Amino acid sequence: MTEPRVQPDPAFALLGLYEKALPEVYGYLLARCGDRVLAEELTSETFLGAVAACRKEHAPPVSTPWLIGVARHKLADHWRRAGREQRGLRLVHDAECDVEDPWDEQLDALRARQVLETLTVSHQAVLTLRYVDGLPVRDVAAHLGRTIHATEALLTRAKTAFRRSYQEEGRDA
Template sequence: MTEPRVRPDPAFALLELYETALPEVFGYLLSRCGNRTIAEELTSETFLGAVSACRKEYAPPVSTGWLIGVARHKLADHWRRKEREERGLRLVHEGEPDVTDPWDAQVDALRARQVLETLGAHHQAALTLRYVDGLGVPEVAAHLGRSVHATEALLVRARAAFRRAYEEKEGRDV
């Protein structure tokens, strides 16, 4: 009688990668959310989610790049949760922005980070995925669970909100 073959747990590959991937995943999340506590929570969620995902029958090979992809999804989920919470706490009424006015000012990176943190979660998510991660509008739409047209409109509103807040902050800092 032959002994049954046991498939090794694919999570062991993740465990081997953990030491080298942890700083990269954490750094990725911290640079995008700007909050150490949130980045730590999201890093934890990323690795827990990765354990579940790598155990699925047709899971891709475990790598640092794959973990960064999982982290990107966890960050988008975080922004969606934050947006729902904010929406539940207050009613937001935004006018349509004037898109005919070009904005050619130089953007200071530190001020931009501070301004980005003051925006709503949905604007933070859209702007970060589009301009920090460099994703195209269809990819941003997929991450946010929106249509391409809705994402384009969101990006227009987010850029206008960012510009207003940036210029307001610039006026206060002078």
């Protein structure tokens, strides 16, 4: 009689990487959302999602960069959910954009973070993915589940709102 062949659970590879990757994944999320509780929740979702993904056929090799990619998707999912909730609660009127581009000047990082937190969730998401993560508009659109043209329009409105708030914050300081 032959021994039964048991396949090891692919999620064990993730378990071996957990202690090393946890601070990096958490740090990535905390730096982008600025909220410890939310970063902890998203980190948990990231690892749970990674376990499910590891068990699928043709799963990619488990690594810290792959986990950061999973975390980026979880953060984008959060922003989409929050955006839907926000749209359900109030109607946002978008102002017309000005010609001047504020991204040519140097920004104070702390003030920029404070201003970013005052913007709508969709504006936070598009600006963070584009300018903090450095993703091209095509990838930002894919993460947010939008068309490229809709993402470009959102990015224009977000930059306008950011510039307006950043300048007002500067005058108040």
